[in-house]
Each structure stands twice: as structure tokens, then as C-alpha cells.
Amino acid sequence: MIETLIQWVSIFPPELASAVLAALPVTELQAALPVALFVFKLPPLTAYLSTVLGNLVPLFFLYLFLPRFMNWTLTHAPKIKQRLDRWFNALGKKHEEAYSKWGAFFLFLAVVIPLPGTGVWTATVLAIFFQIKRELAIPCIIVGQFIAGLIVLAFAQGVFQGLKLL
Numbered sequence: 001m002i003e004t005l006i007q008w009v010s011i012f013p014p015e016l017a018s019a020v021l022a023a024l025p026v027t028e029l030q031a032a033l034p035v036a037l038f039v040f041k042l043p044p045l046t047a048y049l050s051t052v053l054g055n056l057v058p059l060f061f062l063y064l065f066l067p068r069f070m071n072w073t074l075t076h077a078p079k080i081k082q083r084l085d086r087w088f089n090a091l092g093k094k095h096e097e098a099y100s101k102w103g104a105f106f107l108f109l110a111v112v113i114p115l116p117g118t119g120v121w122t123a124t125v126l127a128i129f130f131q132i133k134r135e136l137a138i139p140c141i142i143v144g145q146f147i148a149g150l151i152v153l154a155f156a157q158g159v160f161q162g163l164k165l166l
Contacts, residue, residue: 002031008038014040016046019054028119029055029110029149034156052149055120059141062124064133088129094128104136111144114152121143 005027009017019035025125027035029051036047038058072079095106118139125162127137 001158002027002035006035014042015046015050017046018042018050019057022054023057023138025058025119025121028121029145029152030119031112033149033152037153037156044157047069048153050150052145055149056145059120059124062121062128063138066128067123088125089128090130091122091126104132104140107132107137108140108144111141112151114148119148125142 005043006017006019009020011017013022014036018032018040019037022029022032024032032054033047034053036042036051041046058072064128070081070084073084095110104127107123107127110118110126111120122143123141124137126132127134127141
């Protein structure tokens, strides 16, 4: 699947292709940054900036459109609303203890740990679900994203440099 996405975004300049990959929920920063480095052959700083900034785009779109979409589904698409409610409730139950313990800082943790299922998409949805004030949520997510980018960059550079030694 990632190969198909790479082919699809390859029509764009490498920096934009990296940003687009980073904005997608299936790849986000964790996959887009190594692709930018080793497939698109971008310099580390360019790869870092394009993927981190690209991964922040969904933050603003989710904040703008997800609450409106939820309200729209309430009246126009009750079956979609039921499915989204089940998903939100499952997500909420999964992260409720961490949120009650850490508060808005939990969003930082949800982004800074670069594992599958974590990242800007998840943290933004959780911020909306837990109704965390934007003034708290957005800075936590952005700072977490910049640090997560450094972690992924360091890991990618270290692992692939180590493989060259073999």
C-alpha cells in the first residue's frame, strides 16, 4: 500500500510529496520521513521540515471540520453518527485514564511517541473528543510533533547508517 501511495505522490516535487504523505493518516510522519530521506533522497533538514509541516496540516482541518461533520451527521446521517460515536467512545475509553492523569499534556505524549496509532490525527481527535481547549491542545500537539520528527529522523538515520556497516 505504501508503494502505491509513493507512486501516487511522486507526481509532485519531492518536498511536496513528502508533505502529502505526512498528512495522510495511514503514513503520517513515522513513514513519510524515512520515505523522504531514502526514497525521495531529500537532505535530512528538508525531509524533516517538509514532513513535520505536512503532518500538521490535518490538525487544522480536523479542528475546522470534524465538529461540524459530527453535528451534520447527527441530523442527516444517523448510521454514520452511530459508527463515529462507537469509534469515539472506544478511543475515549482507551485513553481516558491517561487523559485524567496527564490532562492536555497527554496530547503531547500521544504525538511525541512515534508508534502506530499515535500522531497528530489521533491527538487531534482526542482533543476534540475530550473537549480540550484549543489554546492548550494545539501547542501540545505542535511541540510533540516537532520532537517526534527529531526522534524519527534520529532513528532513521541511525538504523540505516548501521545497516550500511553490515
